[in-house]
Every structure is written in structure tokens, then in C-alpha cells.
Amino acid sequence: MASDMQTDRSRLMAYAIMAVTPLCFSSNLVFGRGVAGELAPFTLAFLRWFAVALVMFPLVFAERRRIAAFSGAGLRRVLLLGFLGMWVCGAMVYVALDYTTATNATLIYTTSSVMIVLLESLLFGHRSTMREAAGIVMAIAGIVIIVVKGSIDVLLSLTFNPGDLIILATAFSWALYSVLQRHGGISSLPTLPAFGLVAGVGAALLLPFAAWEFLSGRQMPETAHAWQSIGGIILFASLMAFSGFQYGVRNLGAPVTGIFMYLLPVYGVALAVIFLGEALKPFHWAGAALVIGGIVTATFPARTGSAQLSQNREGFQ
Secondary structure, three states: OOOHHHHHHHHHHHHHHHHHHHHHHHHHHHHHHHHOOOOOHHHHHHOOOOOOOOHHHHHHOOOOOHOOOOHHHHHHHHHHHHHHHOOOOOOOOHOOOOOHHHHHHHHHOOOOOHHHHHHHHHHHOOOOHHHHHHHHHHHHHHHHHHHHOOOOHHOOOOOHHHHHHHHHHHHHHHHHHHHHHHOOOOHHHHHHHHHHHHHHHHHHHEEEHHHHHHHOOOOOOOOOOHHHHHHHHHHHHHHHHHHHHHHHHHHHHHHHHHHHHHHHHHHHHHHHHHHHOOOHHHHHHHHHHHHHHHHHHHHHOOOOHHHHHHHHOOOOO
């Protein structure tokens, strides 16, 4: 009984953390918009993850014996995670936003949550329930309402360009990153040291491209405003967001954690209202209701019997 209560408390804590984590991710849009014309994409991504790696270094160093024991497959997994999570989902997002709109990018990138569920099914045999499927459908409907401003005409007028295709690739990369970090040797490390290790590898992969941007005369941070925005990206959109996400993956599983990412456009709208002075329209309320309702539907465990509850728990191991 005590063990069950502890498990329930841990799950509630994971749900609470995952409710806030998308807000931290969304802050990247506010801070990133401020430096879009002042800083080259790979340089921004390198500064972001190099700073995170420095902050996390003491935790990584404390786990050096376990890290040194990684086999070749474990090292390749860390390298792959650094490439997927920090190189592709870092710099390439900034590259894509030079070619596509924020509306298209938001709509396409959020499909990563669906890709997570599909990849878990294809690679690791996760079975989605009807309740999870219903929650996903509700959340997607809410996202579509928000990003197309409740207008069918806006939805039908969406066109695809190279930036859209890059964003689609980053969405798949994020889904694969989310699934793979829960499996393999790195899953033996505590959440924060594992995150710091992957951030350091990602920064190392970004360094040659950031150096090329510097040597070729691309935009570098020169103003206090640019450095403040970079600091916000490092603290909120990197340290807090990724740590929270990895905690959610470890405790709830990638499919459930991915569903919480449907809150991204909801929080994004709220940040735009607060910091950018944009108006809150009826379609924002309708979309937010569907997104939140979808998350509740998909993530809250059924209480119809002990066997069903046990099955739900086993799915998150």
C-alpha cells in the first residue's frame, strides 16, 4: 500500500512538472524572436547548449564512472541523441524559420507528439488505448483551431515550402529523441546528468558549424538585449524545459509525455498576449479547451479496476 501511494505521488509530481514544461519550451519563441536577426542559427544553438553543458558538468562528472562504462552502442546512442535533440531540433529550427511562418511551423512541429506514439508502437511495442487515441484527436483539433485562428480559409490556404519540410524533419527528430532517450545505456543515468551529457555532445557537434558562421562573418550577439534573450533561452527553454521533459519521459513514458506537448500552442498564445500585446480571441479559448481536455482524456489512468490500473502502470515502466 505504501509503495502504491509513493507511486501515485511520483506520478502526480510528474504530471505537475509536465504541465509547466511546455510553458518553458514556449518561452523559446519569445526570446528567440528577439534575436532572430541578430544571431546566426548554429551560433545561437551552440551558445545555448554549451552553456547548459557547463551548468550540468558537475552532475555529469559525478557520474563519470558509469559513463566510462558505456559500451560502443551506448556511446553511439549518446551521440545520436545529441545530434537529434540539439543539432537538428536546435539549429535547424532557427534555419527553418527563415523560410516558413510561425503558424506553419507550430502546426507541423506539434505533430511530433503523434510521431512519439507511433514510434513507440513501431520500435518498442507500445499499445495505444482508445482513450489515448481520443485524447490525441481532441488535442490535434484544438491545435488546428488555434493556429488557423478558427478559419477554414486559413487552413485551406496553407502551403508548403523548404522551411516547412525542415520543420517536419525536426518534428520527427524530436519524436525519435524522446523515444530513444528512454531506452539503452543512457537510461541508467539519473535524469539531469543524462541531460548534461547529451547537451555537451550536442554542443560539440554544433561547434564546427558555429565556427564557420563566425569566420564567414554571420551575425554575432552584440547588444545587451541579445545576451538577455540568449540567457532566457538557456534558463527556461533549455535547462528547465529539457530537464522537465526528460523527467516526464522517465516517469510517465514518451507517449504520455509527448501528449503534454500539445500545450505548446496554448502557452504560446498566452505568452503572446502577455508580452507581445496580442488579443485573445474566442478561437483561442475553444482551442485551449480541446487541448487541455485531450491531455486529461489521454493521460489520466482509468480507475475501473485494479487490473486496468496495473496495466497502465506497466506501460510507463
